[in-house]
Amino acid sequence: MCTTPLSAQADPGGSDAPAATAKHAGLYTIHGENLPFKEGTAELLIVSPTGDLSRRNLSSVKEPVKDGAFTLTGTIDQPLFANMAFEWTNEKGEHQSTATTMIIEPATYRTEFHPENIFTVRGGDYNEKRFGYAHSPANVDISVKLAEAERKSAIGVDPTDEAAVKKAQKPLEALEPERVRNENAMIAYEHGILTGNADPLLKLFTLMGTIDPPYYSNSSVAKRRMVDDLETQLGPNPLIARVRAMMTRSQARVKAAGHFEVGSLYENMTLRDADGKEHTLSDVLASNQFVLLDFWASGCGACRAEFPFLRKLYKDFHPHGFEIYAVSVDEDAADWTQALAQDKSHGEIPWLNLLSKSFDSPAAKAYGLRGVPANFLLSRDGKIVGKDLHEWDLERKVRTEIENAERSRGG
Incomplete structure (x- = not known):
């Protein structure tokens, strides 16, 4: 467990952050061994810096998992968001999968698997700083506990039997205070990046996926001002354009959703x-x-x-x-x-x-x-x-x- 208060931890985007003007292009390698399954596939899905967030704008690098190990390699022109995903068949013949978000950049990475098929991808300056708390023992610990409690709550229980399900979920409910504390710690960590003296590209990556309410709100004036400031520091960057597009899209969705409250009329299709x-x-x-x-x-x-x-x-x-x-x-x-x-x-x-x-x-x-x-x-x-x-x-x-x-x- 990580017991150090967030306020006492080092600045997650401190002076050792990569310079915003540096060229971050080159080779990456992701390696894993001793995976909890012997055969399967490992796939890296990289989000294009331009276009929308649909599958057609994802590039894929896939390799087989053999004897519980794999290695993925490729080149990258700039740090980008990516999903690392695994698929396999368990001993019961059931399809299994798990995935996590990371930042891919020219670096060497390793996967670390934990119980309940929860894993992290370690390595890379931006990846380590952006997901510093997500990689922490505290977050991994509660994530494993919640996944285990959720899995056990469904064993032998009819999901349509309300009384049986509520009884089976009591251990999961008991973890709620710990889950809330962990979420608040995550928010504090991300807030520290966004409001501190962090590398502007690190701030941009955090802004694109943060759960920090003051900046995640699609109507937040502070968020728009931060994007303007980051554009001034970073110059033309396709990720800035993507953030603006995401904000515009979300605002349009919020406006549209407002027409479909209880008592309103439906839209035909x-x-x-x-x-x-x-x-x-x-x-x-x-x-x-x-x-x-x-x-x-x-x-x-x-x-x-x-x-x-x-x-x-x-x-x-x-x-x-x-x-x-x-x-x-x-x-x-x-x-x-x-x-x-x-x-x-x-x-x-x-x-x-x-x-x-x-x-x-x-x-x-x-x-x-x-x-x-x-x-x-x-x-x-x-x-x-x-x-x-x-x-x-x-x-x-x-x-x-x-x-x-x-x-x-x-x-």
Whole structure:
């Protein structure tokens, strides 16, 4: 455990930070050994400094994991954000994956695996300083504890049994104070970079992914001023342009999302299912009492964890005029169809499943979608009667709305 107070730690972006004007181009190497699996793949996904954040602007370097070891090498023109990801099949034949964010620069890196498939990538000046607290024993310790408690809470428990799940999650709830303390320490660390005498490029990397509320808020005047200051110090930089684009995009999403509160009217859409058949939301509403407009993605664990609840919800209420209009925002249709095939192995998915490619698709932009899972419960008249309801809260809301509707009709 890291017991040194954040205020007593060295400036995370102190005088030994790389000069902002230096040329950071060259060879990188990422090496790992003694991984918790013998065979699999190691992949580095590097985010392009220009363009949007979609998959088409990611470059990939992939190598096989053999005998629990791998080595990735390549060249980089400037430090950039990247994702380090692993995939493998466990002894039960189950697909496993894990990933983490890093900054790739000309340096030598090593991976450090911890229990529950949590790992860090160590090395590189910007990477070490930007993720200094994320790499700390304190953060790794609570991350492992939370992952272990989450995993154990699901063993032998019916996810749709509210009482059983709440009982199984008591150890997880007991960790909440420790989780909050750790999050506050992370915020303090990142705030120290943003407000201290740190290298401007390090500040830029921190600003792009910080959880520090004063600077992460998309309406923050302080954030815009900081971007202006960084541009003055760094000069023309595609990452500056990306930050500005992200801020503009987020503000547009916030504005759009403001039109879809409870009591507002829905926005219509027409999307295709896996067979290419079109389904218009207004038509689905016209033939049902209530429709759940559910946005999700194949790579969203929380989204797919809701499938057992949706199955139960559909089984209980579809005979009473309830339908689900599920919209995947996967960029790759293959990811979407693969996820559906995997989840169908655990039970039927009889509701409507449709694709609206990426968060930049018309449907996602219309609703101001900023993340998944996200949902809207719609009544036949097109009004939003519930928003971002999940698990048992969603079940109770649907039940109440249907009972009230049937009672008003004398049903």
